[in-house]
Amino acid sequence: MDTPRLVEKLLRGDRRALARAITLVENGSPELREIMAGLAPHTGRARIIGFTGSPGVGKSTTTNAVVRAARARGLSVAVLAVDPSSPFTGGALLGDRVRMQEHATDPGVYIRSMANRGHLGGLSWAAPHALRVLDAAGFDVVLVETVGVGQAEVEIAGQADTTVVLCAPGMGDSVQAAKAGVLEVADVFAVNKADREGAKSTLRELRQMVAMKDRADDEWKPPIVMMVAVHDEGVDELWERLDAHFAHLESGGGLAERRRRRAREEVQAIVLDLLRSRIGVGDGGALESAARDVAEGRRDPYAAADLVLKELDA
Amino acid sequence: MDTPRLVEKLLRGDRRALARAITLVENGSPELREIMAGLAPHTGRARIIGFTGSPGVGKSTTTNAVVRAARARGLSVAVLAVDPSSPFTGGALLGDRVRMQEHATDPGVYIRSMANRGHLGGLSWAAPHALRVLDAAGFDVVLVETVGVGQAEVEIAGQADTTVVLCAPGMGDSVQAAKAGVLEVADVFAVNKADREGAKSTLRELRQMVAMKDRADDEWKPPIVMMVAVHDEGVDELWERLDAHFAHLESGGGLAERRRRRAREEVQAIVLDLLRSRIGVGDGGALESAARDVAEGRRDPYAAADLVLKELDA
Numbered sequence: 001m002d003t004p005r006l007v008e009k010l011l012r013g014d015r016r017a018l019a020r021a022i023t024l025v026e027n028g029s030p031e032l033r034e035i036m037a038g039l040a041p042h043t044g045r046a047r048i049i050g051f052t053g054s055p056g057v058g059k060s061t062t063t064n065a066v067v068r069a070a071r072a073r074g075l076s077v078a079v080l081a082v083d084p085s086s087p088f089t090g091g092a093l094l095g096d097r098v099r100m101q102e103h104a105t106d107p108g109v110y111i112r113s114m115a116n117r118g119h120l121g122g123l124s125w126a127a128p129h130a131l132r133v134l135d136a137a138g139f140d141v142v143l144v145e146t147v148g149v150g151q152a153e154v155e156i157a158g159q160a161d162t163t164v165v166l167c168a169p170g171m172g173d174s175v176q177a178a179k180a181g182v183l184e185v186a187d188v189f190a191v192n193k194a195d196r197e198g199a200k201s202t203l204r205e206l207r208q209m210v211a212m213k214d215r216a217d218d219e220w221k222p223p224i225v226m227m228v229a230v231h232d233e234g235v236d237e238l239w240e241r242l243d244a245h246f247a248h249l250e251s252g253g254g255l256a257e258r259r260r261r262r263a264r265e266e267v268q269a270i271v272l273d274l275l276r277s278r279i280g281v282g283d284g285g286a287l288e289s290a291a292r293d294v295a296e297g298r299r300d301p302y303a304a305a306d307l308v309l310k311e312l313d314a
Numbered sequence: 315m316d317t318p319r320l321v322e323k324l325l326r327g328d329r330r331a332l333a334r335a336i337t338l339v340e341n342g343s344p345e346l347r348e349i350m351a352g353l354a355p356h357t358g359r360a361r362i363i364g365f366t367g368s369p370g371v372g373k374s375t376t377t378n379a380v381v382r383a384a385r386a387r388g389l390s391v392a393v394l395a396v397d398p399s400s401p402f403t404g405g406a407l408l409g410d411r412v413r414m415q416e417h418a419t420d421p422g423v424y425i426r427s428m429a430n431r432g433h434l435g436g437l438s439w440a441a442p443h444a445l446r447v448l449d450a451a452g453f454d455v456v457l458v459e460t461v462g463v464g465q466a467e468v469e470i471a472g473q474a475d476t477t478v479v480l481c482a483p484g485m486g487d488s489v490q491a492a493k494a495g496v497l498e499v500a501d502v503f504a505v506n507k508a509d510r511e512g513a514k515s516t517l518r519e520l521r522q523m524v525a526m527k528d529r530a531d532d533e534w535k536p537p538i539v540m541m542v543a544v545h546d547e548g549v550d551e552l553w554e555r556l557d558a559h560f561a562h563l564e565s566g567g568g569l570a571e572r573r574r575r576r577a578r579e580e581v582q583a584i585v586l587d588l589l590r591s592r593i594g595v596g597d598g599g600a601l602e603s604a605a606r607d608v609a610e611g612r613r614d615p616y617a618a619a620d621l622v623l624k625e626l627d628a
Binding site for chain 2: 032033036037039040041042043044054055125128129132256259260261262263264266267268270271272274275276279287288290291292294295296297298299300301302303304305308309312
């Protein structure tokens with residue numbers, strides 16, 4: 001499939017084109033430049049919702065429940081599970097197959113995991129690119145799901161229009177959540193597995209955290225939803241909170257600001273990636289010889305960085 | 315304390331100077347440049363061991379047990395817990411206080427959490443800087459502990475001389491570990507809480523993963539140690555494996571290569587950070603206006619990145 005044809009098919013929501021485009025994103029393919037140029041005028045329509053939380057809180061179950069909620073409201077949904085997966089285990093694909101079963105015959109649902117095979121920083125442009133593809137393909141809602149412990153992963157979920165931070169009782173998750181800096185990105189908290197012991201104390205901890213945070217009077221105060229996603233309990237309430245947050249963003253100008261911020265991160269990541277390749281890793285590259293000097297104590301890292309920059313400017 | 319005096323005190327291992335220097339790292343202080351220049355000739359002596367694993371596997375308990383093991387062998391130890399903490403919860407400091415109790419009166423032990431308040435990429439230079447400070451302060455062993463789920467966090471632990479990936483039974487951790495791409499960085503696997511149900515199946519899963527990975531004949535095959543850190547069981551075996559890996563690195567030239575790689579990441583992170591500030595975030599900056607165009611669909615992210623780069627070159 002040549003690129004103009006791929007773009008044309010993408011814009012019609014063709015599933016094979018979608019799968020191919022996201023694989024190109026995973027691989028950092030040079031064709032992305034042309035694809036993104038073709039998609040740009042057709043983006044900015046989807047509503048993007050991020051889900052993040054520690055392993056074991058039930059992120060997949062929750063996103064699946066939210067997919068059902070969106071479908072019940074007549075909305076088409078794409079799910080992007082950002083999974084810093086090892087190419088070696090194929091874990092992401094297996095997860096997809098399991099999750100696809102429920103929605104396999106529904107043309108209004110598309111679920112895809114995206115592995116990240118790149119270096120540090122790879123996720124910063126890959127995730128926005130994939131969201132851009134799904135947005136241009138015409139989905140009403142795009143859910144992006146990340147493991148909410150790492151810095152990069154939390155930031156990706158935090159770049160959604162609305163970010164949901166998932167907790168679960170008895171795993172020290174609410175504390176972990178706070179530690180991972182997810183509090184700052186949470187628009188909505190959801191306590192999943194709320195039928196388990198410890199749900200009340202998780203709720204209490206979260207309430208305290210929300211209360212402790214200073215905010216202006218007109219600022220959004222993250223609500224906390226108790227749910228049991230596997231039994232579809234609390235999912236309608238979660239959906240209502242998501243709607244309320246989106247309405248808040250739209251009325252207050254926050255939506256445009258969030259989308260600018262997302263674009264800024266995306267453009268910055270591309271710029272830094274292009275610069276990274278100019279710096280020169282590999283034998284004889286400026287970075288390589290600088291690193292050798294630093295490792296052997298002959299130069300400090302800042303003096304080495306200055307040398308690399310001088311080479312870049314030359 | 316002026317900077318030359320701080321450096322002098324650091325090199326003598328003064329605790330107040332250490333605390334101050336790591337706070338300067340956390341804050342990205344401009345004094346770091348002069349400090350790093352002063353420390354450079356005195357680095358490269360400490361043996362750096364990384365610990366990573368999902369929340370709940372017992373990282374703190376394990377590092378504490380390893381601290382005891384090192385002390386029993388007459389080695390001085392520093393622990394750096396890299397914690398993408400919210401400034402708002404103070405979780406890191408609380409953790410330190412709890413953990414310090416055991417070793418509070420031991421002058422051969424220093425434990426410090428480091429929060430990361432910066433943007434994406436902040437951890438990439440902050441963690442190596444802090445390791446450099448502890449190395450120059452004369453510790454024989456420096457343990458760096460990260461939450462092993464995020465891309466950035468896994469990469470930091472992976473930049474140690476020896477990286478230990480911790481798992482625990484019954485949490486789906488070994489699978490999560492593989493998903494997070496930690497397999498590639500593991501030099502040693504440790505199954506903590508090995509007295510719990512499911513320890514054998516965790517061991518089996520890990521064995522399969524290790525076996526599946528292609529490696530050259532002379533390449534290190536990560537051993538798997540079963541342990542109950544809270545009862546000090548398996549800790550001596552873990553220490554032996556750490557020694558064996560370090561000997562392997564020293565004999566095969568791998569140690570110099572790892573240290574070059576660590577320096578390369580550190581220098582690259584500084585270069586990219588300097589470039590990031592040149593790009594211009596803020597009203598009227600090249601990045602800001604590019605982001606606006608992208609958010610509003612008038613330009614694709616690559617065309618926007620080209621504009622930013624042109625501005626940078628001008």
